[in-house]
Amino acid sequence: MSEKQIPDIVIGRLPTYLRAxxxxxxxxxxxxxxQELGERLGISAAQIRKDLSQFGEFGKxxxxxxxxxxxxxxxxxxxxxxxxDVAIVGAGDIGSGLARYQGFNERGFSIKMVFDNSAAKIxxxxxxxxxxxxxDLVSEVSKAxxxxxxxxxxxxxxxxxxxxxxxxxxxxxxxxxxVNLTVPAGVRIQHIDPATHLQRMTYYLS
Amino acid sequence: MSEKQIPDIVIGRLPTYLRAxxxxxxxxxxxxxxQELGERLGISAAQIRKDLSQFGEFGKxxxxxxxxxxxxxxxxxxxxxxxxDVAIVGAGDIGSGLARYQGFNERGFSIKMVFDNSAAKIxxxxxxxxxxxxxDLVSEVSKAxxxxxxxxxxxxxxxxxxxxxxxxxxxxxxxxxxVNLTVPAGVRIQHIDPATHLQRMTYYLS
Numbered sequence: 108m109s110e111k112q113i114p115d116i117v118i119g120r121l122p123t124y125l126r127a128x129x130x131x132x133x134x135x136x137x138x139x140x141x142q143e144l145g146e147r148l149g150i151s152a153a154q155i156r157k158d159l160s161q162f163g164e165f166g167k168x169x170x171x172x173x174x175x176x177x178x179x180x181x182x183x184x185x186x187x188x189x190x191x192d193v194a195i196v197g198a199g200d201i202g203s204g205l206a207r208y209q210g211f212n213e214r215g216f217s218i219k220m221v222f223d224n225s226a227a228k229i230x231x232x233x234x235x236x237x238x239x240x241x242x243d244l245v246s247e248v249s250k251a252x253x254x255x256x257x258x259x260x261x262x263x264x265x266x267x268x269x270x271x272x273x274x275x276x277x278x279x280x281x282x283x284x285x286v287n288l289t290v291p292a293g294v295r296i297q298h299i300d301p302a303t304h305l306q307r308m309t310y311y312l313s
Numbered sequence: 314m315s316e317k318q319i320p321d322i323v324i325g326r327l328p329t330y331l332r333a334x335x336x337x338x339x340x341x342x343x344x345x346x347x348q349e350l351g352e353r354l355g356i357s358a359a360q361i362r363k364d365l366s367q368f369g370e371f372g373k374x375x376x377x378x379x380x381x382x383x384x385x386x387x388x389x390x391x392x393x394x395x396x397x398d399v400a401i402v403g404a405g406d407i408g409s410g411l412a413r414y415q416g417f418n419e420r421g422f423s424i425k426m427v428f429d430n431s432a433a434k435i436x437x438x439x440x441x442x443x444x445x446x447x448x449d450l451v452s453e454v455s456k457a458x459x460x461x462x463x464x465x466x467x468x469x470x471x472x473x474x475x476x477x478x479x480x481x482x483x484x485x486x487x488x489x490x491x492v493n494l495t496v497p498a499g500v501r502i503q504h505i506d507p508a509t510h511l512q513r514m515t516y517y518l519s
Contacts, residue, residue: 115513122512123504127493130468148493186515193511200413204406205507210491214508215515254518255511262336279514281507285416287333287354295514298329299505301411301487302420305399305461306328307321308485308501309392309421312460 117158121181128178140171187215194248196268197259198223198238201283206233248275255279262286323364327387334384346377393421400454402474403465404429404444407489412439454481461485468492
């Protein structure tokens with residue numbers, strides 16, 4: 108796969124294409140089209156063809172896309188044809204929900220550790236995980252060589268946790284704390300904040 | 314405020330500007346600059362000035378932005394200078410976490426109802442909320458005139474719930490189910506799916 112510079116906004120659409128293709132495969136489907144994908148996703152067929160064409164030729168004019176093949180190609184492009192070990196920091200409602208969520212494995216992620224700094228939580232169980240002491244975060248994540256983490260701690264602690272994760276070698280962070288976090292070049296961060304998402308929609312309401 | 318067509322990608326950045334300004338205000342700060350905002354957010358100062366200029370003149374060359382004033386203007390633009398009542402559908406880990414989350418009120422949202430279809434959950438309490446029967450969803454949401462909802466049900470039920478919310482008059486939906494949902498014109502939807510966010514980052518890892 109060529110590694111030419113592709114706009115991040117295109118990369119951002121690929122996981123939704125992959126998810127839709129995997130749903131189609133689960134439905135027992137074998138072939139789809141950019142039209143059908145577009146209707147499922149609320150994206151134009153032309154946009155989907157243009158996005159995919161950046162990575163190669165995946166379908167034939169008139170015959171559409173083989174679902175299994177295209178999904179496999181997208182998994183390779185997104186590097187989720189392997190399993191990424193993931194650390195969760197924060198064992199409150201969100202962190203616990205993420206630790207229990209069953210949908211990660213089939214999409215390339217395997218939760219391995221859950222940390223918290225509360226004495227009441229350290230040593231307790233969430234599903235199969237024993238909550239680990241946040242003071243061992245750097246050493247444990249570093250030792251395990253993990254590159255992916257999710258932060259679900261209060262906003263006031265999120266930057267300090269981010270700095271520790273980066274020190275431990277983490278390169279991709281999904282942040283659930285409602286605060287923007289600063290990361291150095293070479294580290295990726297995405298933010299999930301429901302109020303931010305809601306405000307983006309209320310702009311259009313009256 | 315003029316209602317000319319502004320690109321949605323610009324609208325999508327405004328809530329993060331507002332959030333950063335509100336953090337600065339909490340820190341007791343009174344004035345900021347596009348440079349400082351940009352550093353906090355990882356966005357160029359020029360981009361911030363350009364985005365804000367679409368809505369008016371909020372700062373003076375050389376003196377920067379009054380934080381309280383700009384935050385107030387952004388709240389008006391995003392229509393969160395009022396409180397939006399919100400329904401949550403699904404009282405599992407995510408729905409319960411959202412119902413308990415204390416950060417919505419100060420950002421323009423007030424959770425009013427939590428629904429589930431499980432007999433074991435209906436009538437139980439999450440914090441101050443008594444879980445309501447999902448079969449009353451359309452009538453209760455409609456009666457309350459709610460326009461905003463969050464979906465935290467399994468993927469297989471999410472489209473049916475979406476259709477019911479739209480029937481009830483909801484115009485903005487934040488979807489936590491890991492599936493794309495179809496909504497008619499005039500209804501806004503945003504998707505939160507951690508695996509999708511993670512895959513967008515693993516593209517850049519090796």
